[in-house]
Amino acid sequence: MKTERLYLSADKEDSIKKAAQLLRAGGVVAIPTETVYGLAADASNKKAIEAVFTAKGRPQDNPLIVHISDLAMLEKVAKNIPQTAYLCAEKFWPGPLTMVLESAEFVDKSVSAGLDTVAVRMPADETARLIISETGLPLAAPSANISGSPSPVTAEHVIKDLDGKIDAVIMGERCSVGVESTVISITENEARILRPGAVTAEMLREVFDNVIIDKAILSNPKDDEKVASPGMKYKHYAPEGELYLIEGDSKKFCEFVNNKDDGAAVCFEEDVNKLRVKTFVYGAQQDADSMAYAVFEILRTLNKEKIKKAYVHAPHKNGVGLAVYNRLIRACAFRVIKL
Ligand code: TXA
Ligand code: MG
Numbered sequence: 334m335k336t337e338r339l340y341l342s343a344d345k346e347d348s349i350k351k352a353a354q355l356l357r358a359g360g361v362v363a364i365p366t367e368t369v370y371g372l373a374a375d376a377s378n379k380k381a382i383e384a385v386f387t388a389k390g391r392p393q394d395n396p397l398i399v400h401i402s403d404l405a406m407l408e409k410v411a412k413n414i415p416q417t418a419y420l421c422a423e424k425f426w427p428g429p430l431t432m433v434l435e436s437a438e439f440v441d442k443s444v445s446a447g448l449d450t451v452a453v454r455m456p457a458d459e460t461a462r463l464i465i466s467e468t469g470l471p472l473a474a475p476s477a478n479i480s481g482s483p484s485p486v487t488a489e490h491v492i493k494d495l496d497g498k499i500d501a502v503i504m505g506e507r508c509s510v511g512v513e514s515t516v517i518s519i520t521e522n523e524a525r526i527l528r529p530g531a532v533t534a535e536m537l538r539e540v541f542d543n544v545i546i547d548k549a550i551l552s553n554p555k556d557d558e559k560v561a562s563p564g565m566k567y568k569h570y571a572p573e574g575e576l577y578l579i580e581g582d583s584k585k586f587c588e589f590v591n592n593k594d595d596g597a598a599v600c601f602e603e604d605v606n607k608l609r610v611k612t613f614v615y616g617a618q619q620d621a622d623s624m625a626y627a628v629f630e631i632l633r634t635l636n637k638e639k640i641k642k643a644y645v646h647a648p649h650k651n652g653v654g655l656a657v658y659n660r661l662i663r664a665c666a667f668r669v670i671k672l
Contacts, residue, residue: 336492337501341460348503349460353467355500361385363477363491364464365505366456368429368513368530369484369629370491371400371474372499373464376410382443382473388498391480396446397473398431398514399453402465410451410471412437415521420540426455427462429514430532444473454514460505476513477502483570483632483664486511490633511626512656518561526550527561529656531625550659551650553667569663572632574640578665580647581672583607583618589644589672596642599631604646613643621654628657632664 339348339362352362359381361374372389374381376399386393399410404422407414411434418432436451445451453471456462465472476484479494486508495502515530515537523543526534529550537544547561576599579586587607590598597611598604601618615631616623635643645665648657662669 334497334500336496336499338488338504339501340504341506342504345460349463349467352464352501352503353469356381356464356468356470356472359384360500361388362464362500363485363488363495363502364461364472364474365458365488365503365508366400366461366474367458367508368456368510369486369508370477370488370502370505371398371456371461371472372477372491372495373400373472373474375468376440376444376471376473379441379443382441384499385473385475386443388495389475389478389480391475394446395475396448396450396452397444397475398516399440399444399451400461400465400472400474401453401455402462403455406465406471407453407455408437409439410437410453411435415519417519417521417524417540421517421519421537422455424540425532425536427457428455428532429457429510429530430454431514431516431528433516433518433527439471440473450518452516458505458508460503464503481569481571483572483629483636484513486629490629493633509626511629512653512660515656525561529653529659531622531653531656533652533655535652546655550655551662570629570632570660571664571666572635572640572643574635575642576635576661576665576668577642577644578647578661578669579644579672580669583646585672586644586646589670593644596644597635597640599635599643599645601646611640613640618646618649621648621652621657624648624657625653628660 431454515532516528524541615627
């Protein structure tokens with residue numbers, strides 16, 4: 334199939350209309366969001382959802398996130414919604430927070446991979462919301478990459494992975510956050526973080542008495558282990574080369590990598606001057622937003638430059654740093670070295 338490029342710079346309104354038309358007809362369209370690009374399809378259309386799983390090569394038991402543009406849509410896709418969900422919506426939507434709620438009939442069973450829950454989010458990206466409202470339907474959208482590869486933060490990343498496999502791609506801007514949304518399951522007084530993102534535990538404490546960070550975030554679930562978020566058990570974000578996550582201060586990290594002298598360094602701005610190997614910089618050590626912005630792009634650059642081995646300077650785990658750490662420990666296949 335030919336993947337149509339829909340440009341926003343040329344004629345935004347036309348491109349949004351065209352995307353909505355394709356989506357209503359059961360098509361699959363990659364759209365920008367503030368986190369990463371999503372591969373969108375009508376959440377009530379079984380065939381369209383199947384096409385999303387096929388294009389990505391996604392395991393059938395890994396459920397998708399449903400994207401909405403207003404609260405009326407929330408009540409279409411979920412039921413028995415706790416009050417705390419409305420409080421979160423008020424505080425964090427539109428934005429990078431996904432809530433797991435009880436699923437309503439509207440959502441096709443394949444979206445939730447057989448679970449009776451549905452994950453819902455209202456993206457902050459204006460184009461994304463315009464496409465949803467123009468379509469008039471809640472849209473299921475996983476990240477628009479081949480399953481297992483680094484998530485896409487530009488339209489070019491989407492094209493690299495999915496050209497010829499999907500109906501169209503919106504040629505939007507680079508994603509501003511850079512890591513996927515925070516996924517939480519909730520009750521009236523408790524939130525459990527299933528996947529960390531830019532809405533942090535600290536921010537969630539403004540709404541919930543209790544915020545739990547699920548243990549699967551920093552550990553490697555065993556093959557037969559039941560995890561709260563199925564996505565956690567799959568090989569993720571993996572570059573083609575071998576990556577090691579190195580914990581330690583700048584001095585120790587640079588000494589270690591220079592002594593090894595058998596791989597590149599994925600490091601912070603502060604490290605560059607002390608390193609004698611090839612470097613790939615992913616932001617500044619104290620600025621977690623800058624790391625989130627850069628992390629997936631760097632993982633893709635390693636592939637492009639055919640890097641066989643690299644040592645990644647581990648980020649701190651505070652704020653959105655936890656999200657970056659969570660993605661990197663998976664990209665490193667849990668190979669962690671503490672100095
Ligand atoms: O920022 C994002 O969330 C991006 C953009 C496109 O919105 N989407 C995204 O989708 O990251 P995806 O499919 O790559 O990740 C969805 C995650 C998976 O880890 C999945 O297991 C979890 O959400 N998830 C989805 N539905 C769930 C459910 N009903 N219960 C628990 N976890 C769920
Ligand atoms: Mg994904």
